Amino acid sequence: MLSMRLLITGGAGFIGSHLCDLFLHQGHEVICMDNLLTGRKANVSKHFGNPRFTFVCYDVTHYIHVDGPLDYILHFASPASPADFERLAIRILKVGALGTHKALGLARAKGARFLLASTSEVYGDPLSHPQREDYRGNVNPIGVRGVYDEAKRFAEAMTMAYHRAHGVDTRIVRIFNTYGERMRADDGRAIPNFITQALAGRPLIVYGDGRQTRSICYIGDMIQGIARLMEAPINTPVNLGNPHELSMLELARTIVALSRSSSRIVFGELPQDDPKVRLPDITKARQLLQWEPVVGAETGLQRTIDWFRRTGIA
Ligand SMILES: NC(=O)c1ccc[n+]([C@@H]2O[C@H](COP(=O)([O-])OP(=O)(O)OC[C@H]3O[C@@H](n4cnc5c(N)ncnc54)[C@H](O)[C@@H]3O)[C@@H](O)[C@H]2O)c1
Numbered sequence: 587m588l589s590m591r592l593l594i595t596g597g598a599g600f601i602g603s604h605l606c607d608l609f610l611h612q613g614h615e616v617i618c619m620d621n622l623l624t625g626r627k628a629n630v631s632k633h634f635g636n637p638r639f640t641f642v643c644y645d646v647t648h649y650i651h652v653d654g655p656l657d658y659i660l661h662f663a664s665p666a667s668p669a670d671f672e673r674l675a676i677r678i679l680k681v682g683a684l685g686t687h688k689a690l691g692l693a694r695a696k697g698a699r700f701l702l703a704s705t706s707e708v709y710g711d712p713l714s715h716p717q718r719e720d721y722r723g724n725v726n727p728i729g730v731r732g733v734y735d736e737a738k739r740f741a742e743a744m745t746m747a748y749h750r751a752h753g754v755d756t757r758i759v760r761i762f763n764t765y766g767e768r769m770r771a772d773d774g775r776a777i778p779n780f781i782t783q784a785l786a787g788r789p790l791i792v793y794g795d796g797r798q799t800r801s802i803c804y805i806g807d808m809i810q811g812i813a814r815l816m817e818a819p820i821n822t823p824v825n826l827g828n829p830h831e832l833s834m835l836e837l838a839r840t841i842v843a844l845s846r847s848s849s850r851i852v853f854g855e856l857p858q859d860d861p862k863v864r865l866p867d868i869t870k871a872r873q874l875l876q877w878e879p880v881v882g883a884e885t886g887l888q889r890t891i892d893w894f895r896r897t898g899i900a
Contacts, residue, residue: 589613589615590615590657590658591614592609592615592656592657592660593617593658593659593660593698594616594619595619595620595646595659595660596619596620596625596663596703597619597641597662598618598620598622598626598627598630598641599620599624599662600629600766600768600770601703601805602629602660603630604766605660605662606630607633610636610638613638615638616638616640618639618640618642619642619644619663620641621643621646624665624670624770624773627641646661646685647688650691652692656693656696658698658700659692659693660816661689661701663681664678664682665677665678665681666734667775668731668857669772670774671731671733672730675730676733679736679737682738683740683741686740686741686745687744690745690756693748693754694752694754699754699757700748700754700756701757701759701815701816702745702756702758702759703759703761704742705734705735705760705761706763706825706827706864707725707731707735708742708760709724709861710726710735711860711862712861712863715863716829716865716866716867717825717864718825718867719760719822719867719870723735729859730858731858732859745758746821757815758821758822758824759812759826760824760825760826761826761827762826762827762865762866763775763802764802764804765802765803765805765890766805766886766893767805767889767893768893776837777802777837780837780838781890781894784841784845785845785847785894785895787847787848787849790849790850790852791853791854792835792852792853793853793854793860794856796833796838797835798833798856798861798862798863799831799833799864800832800837800864801827801830801866802837803828803879804879804881804886804889810877811871811877811879814875814877815871824870825868825871826868826877827868827879828866828883829865829878830882830883831865832883835851837883838851840887844891845895
């Protein structure tokens with residue numbers, strides 16, 4: 587592959603920073619643009635001083651200017667944790683709508699390819715299981731989760747409109763729950779919650795009866811899938827995630843066991859509109875990208891627990 591110049595919005599976040607690592611490792615030039623709303627400079631600080639890396643602290647809901655050519659824009663800026671859906675409601679809507687518009691405008695101006703980080707949340711609380719890309723979703727637009735779900739649905743619509751109206755070469759990845767090193771301890775998602783609780787010897791709080799299911803994809807698998815989609819000529823959305831389903835209770839028990847914790851498991855109230863099931867159908871990714879996750883839950887969770895322990899964040 588020739589050397590590319592890429593802009594990654596949200597590049598100091600969890601997934602964005604792993605993408606920065608991957609592309610720098612492959613010899614590309616990376617501009618990481620992030621306003622550090624939910625990301626951390628520490629996620630990318632090891633690249634400071636690398637002449638192929640630039641960090642720009644900037645809010646992408648405003649007009650974006652980048653000097654020189656760009657081959658690719660990966661639009662990952664957006665808070666993603668349900669814990670932030672109320673606290674950052676308007677900022678989530680703005681980055682999904684205005685931020686996507688600004689990033690697409692830049693892609694058009696530079697003739698760059700564009701990839702949108704969308705989400706399984708576009709399927710809402712799904713009535714179809716597992717979720718295929720042609721399922722249109724069951725979203726409550728005025729619920730607390732609606733700000734995130736609708737922002738991403740709008741972002742997908744805007745991306746397809748720029749593709750159809752202006753011929754921008756676009757990609758849409760619908761990311762299912764992803765976990766791994768560099769998740770924020772206080773980000774409110776189940777895995778960092780459980781790990782921090784287990785490492786501190788506190789009870790793990792499972793919402794509802796714990797029978798609601800999720801699929802969890804290790805970050806290393808996810809970024810390989812994203813890199814493959816970037817190179818494939820597919821403009822319609824592609825699900826990426828792990829097709830292995832597990833209940834929240836199983837997840838909590840696994841984390842207690844892997845962290846050799848003596849924590850108990852207790853049950854808490856289910857949050858509003860919490861999806862009961864969530865499982866990707868990855869047939870499209872398997873067939874068109876020859877991609878599927880290879881890291882099992884125990885291996886990925888062990889690496890993540892070790893990272894939390896090592897960094898002392900928990
Ligand atoms: N982690 C997952 O499981 C998951 C699942 C589905 C979709 N996604 C999507 O992937 C992307 C990254 O998620 P993540 O888990 O890495 O979250 P994250 O919060 O770690 O990263 C998001 C980054 O975007 C930045 N940001 C937010 N608003 C911004 C703005 N207006 N201008 C510039 N930067 C801004 C944040 O500071 C942060 O660094 C998001 O778009 C999210 O919706 C993630």
